[in-house]
Amino acid sequence: MIDLIKQGVYLLHGTEIRKDATGMPSPDEARENTITYGILRAHDVDHSKGKRMRIKFDAMMSHDITYVGIIQTARASGLEKFPLPYAMTNCHNSLCAVGGTINEDDHVFGLSAAKKYGGIYVPANQAVIHQFAREEMVKCGNMILGSDSHTRYGSLGNMGVGEGGGELVKQLLNNTWDINAPEVVLVWLEGSPRKGIGPHDVAISLVKATFESGFVKNKVLEFAGPGVKNLPIDFRNGIDIMTTETTCLSSIWITDDEVKHHYEIHKRPADFKELRPGDVAYYDAMIRIDLSTQESMIALPYHPSHAFTIHELQENPVEILHQVEEDTKRRYGEKVHCDLVDKVHNGKVMADQGIIAGCAGGTYDNLAAAAAIMNGKSIGNSYFTMSAYPQSVPVFMAAARGHIIEELLETGCIIKPAFCGPCFGAGDVPANNGLSIRHTTRNFPNREGSKPAQGQISLVALMDARSIAATAANGGVITAGTDVDYTDNHKPYEFDEKIYARRVFNGYGKADPSVELRYGPNIKDWPKMYPMMDNMLLELAAVIHDPVTTTDELIPSGETSSYRSNPLKLSEFALSRRVPEYVGLSKRIQSQDLERRAGKCPQHVKDALDKVGASADNTSFGSCVFANKPGDGSAREQAASCQKVLGGDANICYEYATKRYRSNCINWGIVPFTIDAETKFDYKAGDFVYVPGLRQAIIDGKEEIDAKVIAGGEVKDLHLHFTNLTKDEREILVDGCLMNYYAARKK
Template structure:
């Protein structure tokens, strides 16, 4: 059972949740949270409400670190100032695009040598498992260029952001945010055998995603139920907090946390973290672990959650509703989306099963799945099972205790540590197949299908235990609570770091400054980007009315990953799944901006634009086309749910975008990406006055960004008639305003270097 409190609540002695206390003021009790203590310990501003955070370490993987290092290098990078882990767990296969994936890896290794980084080669560990095993510790803060950067169960406040925020840390700048609200997650009870971390995570996500209960807030896990969970189990819940859209997470630590860190040779990184005797939370989520049942998140979001038992009892009704909603989301009339066809003799039959990555590939998930599938068969028909242990040390332990043999004997395929199934670069299902996965997301087509080619597949998220139970039952959906198996004691786990000692390059202590960076032919520099002028004209190049627009729709994941080091090549995929004509529209208008930058009056190249300027003269006399930035804009109701990938913004910028307009931004990290790429994050309450291909004139925007009041920005839709509309911008720091006015973080840093 998961319950949301409608108001802030107090926690007394980590045991009792109450609405009021008389002994302590609310303001004092707000300082009683673990989050407050950790954030202030890393805050360099001196102002507890306006945070300037410096992190203890950072992490990136091989579809983000090249761009980050290139950007920092252009801004004067000499040495990594903090430990920076470069893992290679996304473009691991080195199979698409010739040499370009391995070229990125070699760039990463050369950068680790030159600047003092920690380089983890392909197939050795997925990013978050390595950070859990080797870097996270109590009271620390870690920044990662992956949205699932979450190590709260180990006492670390970790945040996933776009690359621009990591660049700032590399240049010894700070992560600037207002002090966030803190929401308590009160755990009580003990999970039933067969209920896993994904079940608990999905139960919470289903309650808080759609209402924004924890959006951009910190989730602080407290309560007596924590003691009933082993730390490896807690990790599995924690990593999924990203799907709630929270900013970060932190857990009360205890002797089990110490045991986990000790097992990994890092007992010195243990400190007991606990709320003070009285702590105030801006919201509270009450979770009775004993009432949680095996769950399934049906397409196309982790919040589309049902109890497996309920789904099995109501198959026709539920699946028809999902089909109806799915057709609205997919908007692909030529492709049939059909889940009810998976009902066989009154039961739901799946086609594929996967346990993988930072969420599914942990030791305890693998162990208990192996016990469930022992002496069972995957069968010799369509159904397949692939398992991906999250690191080579986990793989070694599973080999030594025989768990891998149980998987192999059942017919399962054993893979190395790789994030591919989570973002569409591995085990893409067959057309019209239904895949059940213990991974992190099930967004439309994230698993690798291409609707533009007539392909359609579906992914449902489940816990590893129920996945194993389903496979053992011939592919018919089965909760693990129906199975009898022996629970895993994590204390039996023997972590062996030999593979890390033999293969991981650690240059943090001593750099090799004379090493030259290794560039493959696909690694390209960022193109020049125009500085924001006082007046701008923006053309609506895409108008998306979906309730939520994910980063996977803004820039697809799997098939684009090999081009993440090539800004122009990658930009060709922008919105390709959602609005295939966007790139052509954006490029056409960007040609006029390029002409302006090169000294050619753009109105001489476009009679339509000339007419627009003539109409604008009734608003701003003698407006000069040569002093007016021409850029495109994407409108979406709520863009940016999902990945931290900065390319969701940078690809728009490379094609000439200068703004987004939205009713709200799904995540703080997407909005930060827009800002770091010099794009104005406009907000609007009513979008009915403009549409696709309309021109919007925004006068005095640079001047407005230099002011404190961003609440009422006059803009004009230039059509047959001129319509005034109201835009506004949520709070921005002074530095963020300067970045947007400069045209990008790169431009801003270059200016600082010159000064």
């Protein structure tokens, strides 16, 4: 289905692929002819063809677990008005806390900020963030920055980038997103998908082929080829949104009449333009996808890349599911008991729940296909349940007018409003040991809302809406969408703009400084954060040797929603699903640092400093997290800010899973150390790492430093790297965080 070509290729006239470089321009010269570089160079404020890019975006997107913190940070840094269109949707923190209105306080704050600073405010349940962007914000050739990792609109000709809140703050303050000029990977589509195949099948196969090896990490995927024309817009969007799970930097597609039609039905024909690579374009690698051979897929816990064809699972269910049970045991030990093999009945795998939701699942075409497959059937009255979440009110309205909602309801499927909750554990949490099949973006550990620390485990497998519908129609027996016959006669999507015109507040360009921000009791300012001292003493508060540590493990999603705007309360959840003792250890380290700053250095800290001949007077003391490869998943800056709020000063790892998590660490003053692959890190929580002369080394532009580990009464050498830091990033680290950086320059 998918071939990876690791060598560079030339694309001639958009149709011919050539590996031979004879007679061709240099790769650097021809890379400029990609769609990717055409867009990036147009947004680079330096207007050069250098190896570094300083990007200003055309628009920004945030949702309600990120925009409060972003605005609070920007306000503390001198924000006066939004300099670009900034849309704030309310699709994550939409559920009201029992006994209070904590979440609605955030929404009122967001509306007041839109009025004060000139923003765009989308009320709760009107649209999930990325569908609102598709319908109202995208433009061919533009770039959008979002505080959500799935900010991907390349299929509509608009490059989307997901980053942590600090990067959005920089744009609000007229600064730039700074990156190394990226490599570009050609994704060449051929053929046409069979009936029953949907976008999630292709997306899961793409993630499976690329994630583990890092084949496209921090690179831009550029989609082209004769197969593109065979994919409707919703199909393209469904693949594109999932490119985040490959760890690529961004994505872009060629545009055609199908894209032109999208802009026409959304009453914005002037925002379309044709995007094509130049006559001779160079790509650093290539992925060939034959859509005609695509199979129905299932991604088993605990990652979208842990994928099989559904037919493979049907042929060998016990062995495959037993492997998931063993993985669960390795992760959680005896805390939970996973009975996934018990889902096999008479050789068939039974699911407990089906969910079609969010930016990937809740599209008009997915709902239409599901309704066609399930038409006249029933999900039954036993344990299997099913919910569908249209991704916006316009999609809901079109589906209702086209009888899709009616047909789904008749099967027993429940229809719910636009909400991203099932993607991160704030809605439709399965029962203990439940197996949920979902057309959503992720199936990371606990992403569905279970709490292993309390003895509960449930599991999510990702499938396309067509296979979920086939499963529901088959009594919960996992079934491939290609194994059922159906006819989808629903009419094409028709966008009705009235709901947005009547409900969305669009204040861009109309900032009103007289408006007062509306604060609820749970919206708090950031605590004081200290500048870096000459030397740094770190105490390890968490040591994680999992292959990858996700942002959901660094800061959980669902149960923390009510505290997203309260840094101190939110920090209480840091690493709670993975290292429950982390918060207590970090608080103890932080309190001892405060004693040190008051001139009363705790004895065990003094003892550690004495072993390396250091003084408490010019040495900070903070906590540190070690993980093999941290930061896969969400762009949520809270994965780093919670560590900082608890006194965290550094991360140490072999590599960072994503650029966005590393950027989050930097913007919160957490030094992003790495160690060499051959370095054995066999230390434990409570051990110390002393980094002498770090402040000056960062100022001087150095990229590595010799440190000391104090463990078990012995002192050992440790070599640390902190590479690829821009001048601004070095100053942010030295100042202690992004807010301190801006505050220092306001004086």
